Amino acid sequence: MNPDLVVIGGGLAGSEAAWQAAQRGLRVSLHEMRPNRPTGAHATDRLAELVCSNSLGSNLPDRASGVLKTELRSMGSFLLACAEETAVPAGGALAVDREAFAELVTARVEGHPRIELVRSEVERLPAGPAIVASGPLTAPALAAELQQWLGGPHLYFYDALAPIVEYESVDLAIAFRASRYGRGEVLDGDYLNCPLTRAEYDNFVAELVKAERIALREFEADIASGVRAGPDKFFESCLPVEIIAERGLESLAYGPMRAVGLRDPHTGRRPYAVVQLRQDNLAGSLYNLVGFQTNLTFSEQQRVLRLIPGLGQARFARYGMLHRNTFINSPRTLLPTLQAQQRADIFFAGQITGVEGYMGNVATGLLAGINAARLLAGEELLTLPATTMLGALCWYVTHADPDNFQPMKANFGLLPALERAANGRDGGKRERFGAYAARSADDLSAYLAAAKFEAVDDGGGSHRATVALLHAAAPAAVRAPGF
Numbered sequence: 144m145n146p147d148l149v150v151i152g153g154g155l156a157g158s159e160a161a162w163q164a165a166q167r168g169l170r171v172s173l174h175e176m177r178p179n180r181p182t183g184a185h186a187t188d189r190l191a192e193l194v195c196s197n198s199l200g201s202n203l204p205d206r207a208s209g210v211l212k213t214e215l216r217s218m219g220s221f222l223l224a225c226a227e228e229t230a231v232p233a234g235g236a237l238a239v240d241r242e243a244f245a246e247l248v249t250a251r252v253e254g255h256p257r258i259e260l261v262r263s264e265v266e267r268l269p270a271g272p273a274i275v276a277s278g279p280l281t282a283p284a285l286a287a288e289l290q291q292w293l294g295g296p297h298l299y300f301y302d303a304l305a306p307i308v309e310y311e312s313v314d315l316a317i318a319f320r321a322s323r324y325g326r327g328e329v330l331d332g333d334y335l336n337c338p339l340t341r342a343e344y345d346n347f348v349a350e351l352v353k354a355e356r357i358a359l360r361e362f363e364a365d366i367a368s369g370v371r372a373g374p375d376k377f378f379e380s381c382l383p384v385e386i387i388a389e390r391g392l393e394s395l396a397y398g399p400m401r402a403v404g405l406r407d408p409h410t411g412r413r414p415y416a417v418v419q420l421r422q423d424n425l426a427g428s429l430y431n432l433v434g435f436q437t438n439l440t441f442s443e444q445q446r447v448l449r450l451i452p453g454l455g456q457a458r459f460a461r462y463g464m465l466h467r468n469t470f471i472n473s474p475r476t477l478l479p480t481l482q483a484q485q486r487a488d489i490f491f492a493g494q495i496t497g498v499e500g501y502m503g504n505v506a507t508g509l510l511a512g513i514n515a516a517r518l519l520a521g522e523e524l525l526t527l528p529a530t531t532m533l534g535a536l537c538w539y540v541t542h543a544d545p546d547n548f549q550p551m552k553a554n555f556g557l558l559p560a561l562e563r564a565a566n567g568r569d570g571g572k573r574e575r576f577g578a579y580a581a582r583s584a585d586d587l588s589a590y591l592a593a594a595k596f597e598a599v600d601d602g603g604g605s606h607r608a609t610v611a612l613l614h615a616a617a618p619a620a621v622r623a624p625g626f
């Protein structure tokens with residue numbers, strides 16, 4: 144095939160971008176280097192593989208990630224449709240069976256008549272139109288090419304994965320099923336909660352802080368060769384649990400181990416702290432430790448995490464670990480349309496732009512795919528309003544302080560302040576979040592109508608029709624999640 148557009152990377156952003164462009168009539172060549180060249184974090188050759196958590200964030204319409212999902216739905220996101228088809232129960236969040244999700248994305252992309260999936264590593268920027276969506280683990284040759292082409296340094300730092308345990312190995316005489324404040328989709332609760340008393344918590348934190356960690360040798364060569372990096376640099380939203388614990392004895396009790404909204408049915412009391420486990424696959428055989436990213440050695444993970452009541456005999460399906468994160472200095476190199484400043488036909492999408500989080504990666508893929516198609520059709524490119532979550536993310540990464548640029552995920556702090564109500568009152572948090580969501584919906588639909596934007600088929604139509612039929616027939620308690 145002689146492609147109109149090359150997409151580099153078949154991850155979250157690249158798969159979405161390829162679909163959007165192909166659905167608009169472009170012949171797309173999607174290059175994915177796996178399985179020929181592994182990344183160190185991906186475990187399969189599937190497209191859109193989720194490398195860590197299986198949660199795509201909140202699905203509630205008045206949460207930042209929920210607002211982003213509403214915008215993506217209205218713009219016809221392909222990956223969001225696939226996620227909704229493969230959702231597992233997760234309270235107010237959208238979580239998926241990672242294997243079913245990646246399988247579905249791969250099957251639909253491979254079956255698309257205008258997408259050619261090429262299993263090869265791209266080392267040089269293509270001469271024609273392209274979308275670079277090679278992710279946080281961009282292969283070294285392309286990273287070097289980008290560094291040279293963009294001028295100025297790449298930025299590196301480290302992020303961490305949470306462990307996964309087998310459901311069968313969790314002691315249900317101790318762990319209890321519940322969602323905070325009784326919210327959730329499964330009647331008896333979406334999470335398994337491991338309760339800790341004050342004494343158990345103190346002992347756990349003490350052991351965690353002194354446990355042995357994996358040395359960062361693998362990364363030291365990068366540092367020595369001039370890459371800006373440091374073992375103290377992490378995503379604030381994805382800090383290793385031992386690093387949080389070092390910040391003070393109570394940090395975990397107020398962070399990932401907070402027990403608010405939970406009561407232990409075995410004691411009738413609120414525990415001092417909890418470790419929450421979230422379902423990780425549709426079969427319900429695997430659970431991940433929510434917020435428990437870690438860089439302890441595997442033997443220390445076994446020893447220390449088994450101190451958690453309910454996990455005394457835990458079997459680990461995957462251990463936590465640290466990984467590399469690569470992203471470009473977007474404020475110096477990108478436009479809010481996601482075009483490179485120095486070449487209008489090169490777009491960037493996904494984590495490599497500094498937009499953080501699965502849904503943000505999908506969203507930038509969607510915008511890059513749409514804009515690439517509009518560019519080739521001679522149409523005006525979309526620059527979404529800054530009052531929308533996607534518009535605000537694109538604005539942020541292209542206008543942040545370039546000297547201190549760090550990745551950013553969807554949050555209400557990115558949006559312009561709301562106009563004050565006539566009575567001068569700001570209203571409560573819930574009210575404000577609802578107002579942000581309503582303004583985003585209004586501004587997005589007005590903008591898209593003016594831009595003559597039409598969403599393409601997201602591929603999930605037949606599924607939605609089936610689910611609608613099931614909904615009509617089924618009692619509320621057994622309805623499928625995500626709808």
Ligand SMILES: Cc1cc2nc3c(=O)[nH]c(=O)nc-3n(C[C@H](O)[C@H](O)[C@H](O)COP(=O)(O)OP(=O)(O)OC[C@H]3O[C@@H](n4cnc5c(N)ncnc54)[C@H](O)[C@@H]3O)c2cc1C
Pocket residue numbers: 151152153154155156157174175176177182184185191192193194195196197263264265266276277278279280281282285302303304466467492493494495499500501502504
């Ligand atoms: C280990 C890890 C854990 C993470 N955990 C989370 C999490 O829990 N929650 C969250 O919201 N975000 C998480 N992130 C951040 C980010 O959301 C994910 O990495 C997400 O998958 C990024 O999407 P992407 O499309 O930008 O990149 P990816 O999904 O990584 O896709 C990029 C693809 O490009 C391919 N590729 C790379 N270089 C080349 C090349 N030269 N030629 C051809 N193909 C190439 C790769 O094989 C890969 O398939 C994590 C990141 C990592 C690395």
